[in-house]
Amino acid sequence: MDIGKDLLLEMYRAMVRIRLFEGKVRDLATANEIPGFVHVSIGEEASAAGVCAALRKTDRITSTHRGHGHLIAKGGRLAEMMAEIYGKRTGYCKGKGGSMHIVDFNLGILGANGIVGAGLPIATGSALAAVIAKRDDVTVCFFGDGASNEGTFHESLNLAAIWKLPVVYVCENNGFGEFTPMQTVTSVKDIAVRAQAYGIPGYVVDGNDVLEVYRYASEAVARARAGEGPTLLECKTYRWEGHVVGEQAFLGSGAYRTEQEINEWKARCPLVRFQKFAAESGKIDAAELKRIEEETAAELDAAVKFARESPLPAPSEVAEDVYV
Amino acid sequence: MDIGKDLLLEMYRAMVRIRLFEGKVRDLATANEIPGFVHVSIGEEASAAGVCAALRKTDRITSTHRGHGHLIAKGGRLAEMMAEIYGKRTGYCKGKGGSMHIVDFNLGILGANGIVGAGLPIATGSALAAVIAKRDDVTVCFFGDGASNEGTFHESLNLAAIWKLPVVYVCENNGFGEFTPMQTVTSVKDIAVRAQAYGIPGYVVDGNDVLEVYRYASEAVARARAGEGPTLLECKTYRWEGHVVGEQAFLGSGAYRTEQEINEWKARCPLVRFQKFAAESGKIDAAELKRIEEETAAELDAAVKFARESPLPAPSEVAEDVYV
Amino acid sequence: MAMTTYVQAINEALREEMERDPLTFVMGEDVVLSAFGATKGLVDRFGPERVRNTPIAEAGFVGAAVGAAMAGTRPICEVEFASFFYCAFDQVCNQAAKLRYMSGGQAKLPITFRCVYGAMGGAAAQHSETVYAQFLSVPGLKIVVPSSPSDVKGLLKSAIRDDNPVIVFEHGALGRQREEIPPGEHLVPLGKAAIKRPGDNITVIAIGAMVPKALRVAEKLAGENISVEVLDPRTLVPLDEEAILRSVEKTNRAIVVDEGHLRGGAASDIAAMIAEKGFDFLDGPVKRVTSLDVPIPFSPPLEKATIADEGRIEAAIREALGA
Amino acid sequence: MAMTTYVQAINEALREEMERDPLTFVMGEDVVLSAFGATKGLVDRFGPERVRNTPIAEAGFVGAAVGAAMAGTRPICEVEFASFFYCAFDQVCNQAAKLRYMSGGQAKLPITFRCVYGAMGGAAAQHSETVYAQFLSVPGLKIVVPSSPSDVKGLLKSAIRDDNPVIVFEHGALGRQREEIPPGEHLVPLGKAAIKRPGDNITVIAIGAMVPKALRVAEKLAGENISVEVLDPRTLVPLDEEAILRSVEKTNRAIVVDEGHLRGGAASDIAAMIAEKGFDFLDGPVKRVTSLDVPIPFSPPLEKATIADEGRIEAAIREALGA
Numbered sequence A, B: 001m002d003i004g005k006d007l008l009l010e011m012y013r014a015m016v017r018i019r020l021f022e023g024k025v026r027d028l029a030t031a032n033e034i035p036g037f038v039h040v041s042i043g044e045e046a047s048a049a050g051v052c053a054a055l056r057k058t059d060r061i062t063s064t065h066r067g068h069g070h071l072i073a074k075g076g077r078l079a080e081m082m083a084e085i086y087g088k089r090t091g092y093c094k095g096k097g098g099s100m101h102i103v104d105f106n107l108g109i110l111g112a113n114g115i116v117g118a119g120l121p122i123a124t125g126s127a128l129a130a131v132i133a134k135r136d137d138v139t140v141c142f143f144g145d146g147a148s149n150e151g152t153f154h155e156s157l158n159l160a161a162i163w164k165l166p167v168v169y170v171c172e173n174n175g176f177g178e179f180t181p182m183q184t185v186t187s188v189k190d191i192a193v194r195a196q197a198y199g200i201p202g203y204v205v206d207g208n209d210v211l212e213v214y215r216y217a218s219e220a221v222a223r224a225r226a227g228e229g230p231t232l233l234e235c236k237t238y239r240w241e242g243h244v245v246g247e248q249a250f251l252g253s254g255a256y257r258t259e260q261e262i263n264e265w266k267a268r269c270p271l272v273r274f275q276k277f278a279a280e281s282g283k284i285d286a287a288e289l290k291r292i293e294e295e296t297a298a299e300l301d302a303a304v305k306f307a308r309e310s311p312l313p314a315p316s317e318v319a320e321d322v323y324v
Numbered sequence C, D: 001m002a003m004t005t006y007v008q009a010i011n012e013a014l015r016e017e018m019e020r021d022p023l024t025f026v027m028g029e030d031v032v033l034s035a036f037g038a039t040k041g042l043v044d045r046f047g048p049e050r051v052r053n054t055p056i057a058e059a060g061f062v063g064a065a066v067g068a069a070m071a072g073t074r075p076i077c078e079v080e081f082a083s084f085f086y087c088a089f090d091q092v093c094n095q096a097a098k099l100r101y102m103s104g105g106q107a108k109l110p111i112t113f114r115c116v117y118g119a120m121g122g123a124a125a126q127h128s129e130t131v132y133a134q135f136l137s138v139p140g141l142k143i144v145v146p147s148s149p150s151d152v153k154g155l156l157k158s159a160i161r162d163d164n165p166v167i168v169f170e171h172g173a174l175g176r177q178r179e180e181i182p183p184g185e186h187l188v189p190l191g192k193a194a195i196k197r198p199g200d201n202i203t204v205i206a207i208g209a210m211v212p213k214a215l216r217v218a219e220k221l222a223g224e225n226i227s228v229e230v231l232d233p234r235t236l237v238p239l240d241e242e243a244i245l246r247s248v249e250k251t252n253r254a255i256v257v258d259e260g261h262l263r264g265g266a267a268s269d270i271a272a273m274i275a276e277k278g279f280d281f282l283d284g285p286v287k288r289v290t291s292l293d294v295p296i297p298f299s300p301p302l303e304k305a306t307i308a309d310e311g312r313i314e315a316a317i318r319e320a321l322g323a
């Protein structure tokens, strides 16, 4: 599969936007400028970027507590995301959601979600809606290795399989659920194996290689769109940061994984990998990548400024939006 | 594996006790002598009898809404079962439980259960208790093909696999969940395949052949007892009667399966099959089987008499047994 | 006008709303054949795409309804028995109820959940429960408890058209109750109580299957010149507080009758509201007549002793009136 | 005596009870490292057999606790945040709560569930909820809401020894609160309210994290010669109705303060009880001070506007007393 240059640059831009945005969010949360629990996905950018590059604007995604990356890759605007994370009225959810609950319906982003595994049935239902409404849109469900042990995983994949729903399940296996190593609580090494329990295709994907992710995702999305049913993709990856920003304060560092392990994965940085590909393939100029990085830095600065300068919601707004 | 004569007779007795008891319960429910929802397992006797023959008295089972057979095979007394189904004070649960909730703690029967799939985590926890208490007892979890689509199936098997718990999961696949054909709502033909999602052994078993059931169950129980972890057995079988006694009244007959299909399965009656084996192997005299049938008929008559003559609970008993 | 049963009324409501909007669809366990009859025949009219038997996987298909609603359809999702909702509480309480708010009003969740609740004779603890109290404390849901064929038709139709998640609790023992239903488009708005029988001496607020019981008691006491007003809130969320307080202002006495439990139940909720906002109207305590605080027992005499009944309603009225 | 934090008190209670009974064990998500610190270090003392990290599978491991309890052990099961209970409601409400009753008293379910509840600053709707109201209507459970280090230690120890399923709700914002705890065996019985501050003019019944807030308001109003009695029920089930009614009989005025919602909440439950059984003691309505009936919003000014606070407690007292 030959990937056109525009798409290559789009994927790189998505990864850079995620990397810079989340680095900033981490710093702001560390400085207590942002309230609440913040989970960042630095190191995992390729799966969000590669999968969303295979989607149309009218396609939909569901995401998780670690959702910034998915949202950005699906086109989420940094300013409204940042404003939401600050709890400002100009945020995507008027400050009512925060980091774990960002939604952009116009972009098909059905939402981050604070409940592990809850997005699986929701994505499945979103795919069902396409069938009912006779549309050809596809839904992607992002979730973690930890979530794959929730009952909703099982119920959803079974449902999607029997109804041949247009949904792609993307498990981002980063080796941990909170501070628990995946293999101590998960009965299989590869989550992809579980596809066999539903008679659907399941693949292990190098989650740090945006090109490989894109290829698998494109195929799965095409299958879904053609009415051939769901696919399970397992992107093997790693989060460089803690489960939640600030966890060292109560866990100490090195509590559940070694510096060495982290460094090994840092050596497999998805952005650097793409840069190498760009250079080696001769397809993209280093200057073009540089320009994307600079543009994104500027976009981010503007987003932070926007968020900082935006007003907080008024207490009276609290009662709005419970019911239609 | 050579099965001794005593055990053979014990299994036959269990099947006869189930067959006669449930036939009686069906008739009494049809005659409105018994209140509530009644589900019988006629035609499925071999799986209950074969599995429980592999258990010790100190081993435990969890059961389902269609639980009479499992309870009887584990040694449940017909009189107290019948009294419970009648709602009498002398019943196993003093009339508080009824057909769907019979329990006999002394026999390791943790209970029938009205919630599909609920027994799976409970059995898993019962097995965990053996580990915590450093005992070598084993727990068997009976459940249906329909229950295998519940999230609790997934969560339980994963838990048992990672902790190598002494539990055997016995799926009685009778082809239907209520009036819905299993294959229309289940993504695989064989539930046993799902064992692969947990890295544990899974086997398809002829659920109408009590000897085959016993052999697989013995092996699985031995594995569990030896600390080697859980096994999934799928007993293929069929219920001759409706999902719930009286369903023809609101569904009409032939609503979801044909007379022909039912008759084909009746031709594979587990009791007749055992009788043939007895005759062909020359191991057991027809008269011995006959005697078991007669003894059971007498036992059942006494049970019905006991149930009928027992007092109803007094209204004042309603407030007892909520808390210890 | 023909007499229609409660179950037929549900079936009619579903049919009419499915005719009206091609984005409505029904899903749940065995909705094709329909044990209780509520969805009977819908598959013949609307086809298997819009009438879907689900696997036994409540969190999965309830959550699928949530996703389908967010993605532009209007699911009608059946959970056979109210206590099976427990298997899907996360999708109802953490998702359906909260997604609109958490998204700052972006999400719209036009879902109707239907279930059978209540004691219906020997169904025991896991099939007889009244489960709406558990949802009262979950802002974002609407809770509907229709007490008659006409109400169930009109309320269910309103629920389906409502753009919020609504749970309709249908009592298992009301299925064959009959009533004339006004012909043509029959809608009953959510949030409007009904005075099912006017009276002057005392207000009996009765919920769901307790309404016909309260009416029978009122009829009986009328013979003794005790004039009982029977008020049916019809929807617990939103609650028509105004109608309740207006009635209590007139009668100065109130009793709340519910099949749910006493502790944390709907009767306590309404009683507390009256005691706070209508305190000055009251000439005596707000009595609650509810089922006992035990799981519903199987054996008929025990079940009878547990569930609120006419005898206890009558006794409470007499005690309140010193009559 | 040393000052102990709320979280340390939980840790001590767990340690002492695990020492006492080898059939106790702890399980839950990340109980080994323990994000909040409650189970910290237990694995070093008791080993990985008795301190078990579970998969993220609430129905599975909560149900496993049910099975383990029935099979003779005494599980202590942690559900990190109260709203994750929704994923396991069937196992709590249909199983743990009902199995003893349905089995005619054969089953014994000595399980202690622990969870963190309440608003703790920007955790938003799915991590800030007060979820005990949903369990009040489920007979068979006991519900404990400790408001101080000393109480949480003594109540948790009692909960662990109790042979029934007990859910202990630990407020996330109380973790670092400090208090002296009596040395030696310190047990607080379930079902006994505490008068946290005696007073004469009005009874403020406050639950969980509302207790310290009510105490601060009482202290402030003491300066104006308003004498507020602060009563902490400590356990919502069983509820010490006698202590509550005795206090109201003395003060003739009552306010119930809870972090849960108004509709269907614990405040409504207690208020209804007072309005029914203590009507003759009352000189005015039983006011309820609760959080607003909205999902808990993320943004700090919105969260603040939602949660019951000292300002609203004070205003309610003044209104009740016309002061």
Ligand SMILES: Cc1ncc(C[n+]2csc(CCOP(=O)(O)OP(=O)(O)O)c2C)c(N)n1
Pocket (backbone or CB within 6 Å): A065, A066, A114, A115, A116, A117, A143, A144, A145, A146, A147, A148, A174, A176, A177, A178, A243, D029, D056, D058, D080, D084, D087
């Ligand atoms: C139902 C539920 N249980 C527990 C949690 C607490 N929790 C938040 S994130 C997390 C770990 C999730 O692991 P995984 O699915 O692998 O995603 P990752 O954080 O690694 O991206 C847990 C246990 C939760 N939010 N929801």
Ligand SMILES: Cc1ncc(C[n+]2csc(CCOP(=O)(O)OP(=O)(O)O)c2C)c(N)n1
Pocket (backbone or CB within 6 Å): B065, B066, B114, B115, B116, B117, B143, B144, B145, B146, B147, B148, B174, B176, B177, B178, B243, C029, C056, C058, C080, C084, C087
């Ligand atoms: C959680 C739950 N959902 C639905 C039901 C209603 N119900 C009772 S039995 C049954 C079918 C169960 O099918 P299966 O597990 O195959 O067992 P079988 O009846 O065939 O023995 C259903 C859907 C229930 N009791 N509990």
Ligand SMILES: [Mg+2]
Pocket (backbone or CB within 6 Å): A144, A145, A146, A172, A173, A174, A175, A176, A177, A178
């Ligand atoms: Mg992970």
Ligand SMILES: [Mg+2]
Pocket (backbone or CB within 6 Å): B144, B145, B146, B172, B173, B174, B175, B176, B177, B178
């Ligand atoms: Mg079946």
